[in-house]
Amino acid sequence: MERPRYQRNESSFLKRPLWLAQNRTDSTFAQIPIVNVENIRSANPDVRRALADEIRDACINVGFFYVKNHPIPEHTIFKAISASKRFFALSASEKEAIDIHKSSNFKGYTGLLGENTNPENRGDLHEGFDLGWEEKAGGSLTGLREGDGAMSGSNVWPEGLDGFREPVLEYYHAALKLGKLLFPIFALALDLPEDFFDDKTTKPAAIMRLLYYPPQTGVVDERVLGIGAHTDYECFTILWQDDVQALQVLNNAGKWIDAVPIPGTLVVNLGDQFARWTNDVFKSTVHRAVNRSGVERYSIPLFFGTDYDVKLEALPSCVDEAYPAKYEVVTAGDYVKSRLEATYAHSK
Numbered sequence: 043m044e045r046p047r048y049q050r051n052e053s054s055f056l057k058r059p060l061w062l063a064q065n066r067t068d069s070t071f072a073q074i075p076i077v078n079v080e081n082i083r084s085a086n087p088d089v090r091r092a093l094a095d096e097i098r099d100a101c102i103n104v105g106f107f108y109v110k111n112h113p114i115p116e117h118t119i120f121k122a123i124s125a126s127k128r129f130f131a132l133s134a135s136e137k138e139a140i141d142i143h144k145s146s147n148f149k150g151y152t153g154l155l156g157e158n159t160n161p162e163n164r165g166d167l168h169e170g171f172d173l174g175w176e177e178k179a180g181g182s183l184t185g186l187r188e189g190d191g192a193m194s195g196s197n198v199w200p201e202g203l204d205g206f207r208e209p210v211l212e213y214y215h216a217a218l219k220l221g222k223l224l225f226p227i228f229a230l231a232l233d234l235p236e237d238f239f240d241d242k243t244t245k246p247a248a249i250m251r252l253l254y255y256p257p258q259t260g261v262v263d264e265r266v267l268g269i270g271a272h273t274d275y276e277c278f279t280i281l282w283q284d285d286v287q288a289l290q291v292l293n294n295a296g297k298w299i300d301a302v303p304i305p306g307t308l309v310v311n312l313g314d315q316f317a318r319w320t321n322d323v324f325k326s327t328v329h330r331a332v333n334r335s336g337v338e339r340y341s342i343p344l345f346f347g348t349d350y351d352v353k354l355e356a357l358p359s360c361v362d363e364a365y366p367a368k369y370e371v372v373t374a375g376d377y378v379k380s381r382l383e384a385t386y387a388h389s390k
């Protein structure tokens with residue numbers, strides 16, 4: 043059944059060009075807002091509109107928000123994290139057999155210091171496992187079809203680690219489903235038709251990473267962090283983090299704000315694709331992770347972008363003579379690929 047569309051209220055302030063709203067109203071945010079998404083599937087357009095307004099504020103001012111009462115089941119998360127722990131506990135040679143540098147499409151394992159998100163740093167102190175879209179267990183093994191874009195191609199899986207692929211893919215698909223629910227809300231937040239991103243997200247360009255951060259003890263070299271200061275590359279990221287504090291978000295005053303782990307929530311942050319679509323009305327906020335807790339930390343980001351052949355072009359409502367387009371037009375695939383190449387270049 044067609045959901046009733048949100049009817050634009052002609053007197054709504056959203057009729058104003060969005061670029062007027064680009065200045066952060068609270069440039070020195072000290073906290074990351076928490077958004078209750080239990081009504082994300084509501085059939086009532088006014089309820090979806092209210093949610094979009096809340097998310098719009100977070101997107102303009104912070105670029106980060108927590109979601110609570112999200113639809114990813116706890117047991118799906120638990121099984122994926124257990125699988126992740128088993129993967130990182132494998133021997134170095136078992137993991138290196140699927141090293142990401144052997145892959146032509148950025149899939150597989152990244153060892154400690156294998157990645158460098160901040161070019162001024164010396165490498166990131168985490169291990170990772172990257173995968174892209176693939177049918178759930180039971181489906182075929184194909185990844186995106188050839189020709190679907192810069193990063194098409196199959197995933198690589200560790201040999202002999204039973205019970206790994208299924209829970210990881212189960213979580214991937216659950217997070218993807220949440221992302222599919224969020225796109226219409228972001229569209230509403232941008233005063234666009236709710237289905238605006240539907241034909242731009244037909245071949246899920248969603249990369250997921252299992253991440254493991256060993257604790258950093260002693261004197262911490264600021265050039266070797268869990269993950270160096272960076273922005274994400276896609277439209278938005280859905281991040282599950284465990285209860286170990288490490289993630290920090292940079293506010294406009296140059297202060298690192300802790301993204302404190304809140305049980306039962308996920309962190310959603312915007313990436314560069316949305317910044318480009320919106321000419322920086324939506325903020326792709328710099329963040330990093332530093333694990334000084336003394337214990338190991340695990341997280342799972344899923345980066346959801348538009349199809350790789352979609353052009354990232356500023357929305358008309360976000361450009362004006364007084365606020366010209368800041369970014370050259372590129373395809374989503376070329377943009378993400380160029381950022382990934384730079385990230386892994388130092389350890390080639």
Ligand SMILES: O=C(O)CCC(=O)C(=O)O
Pocket residue numbers: 251253269274281283288289329330331341342343
């Ligand atoms: O692990 C985290 O909390 C953040 C990871 C992250 O920022 C990334 O992978 O882009």
Ligand SMILES: [Fe+2]
Pocket residue numbers: 272273274329
């Ligand atoms: Fe990130």
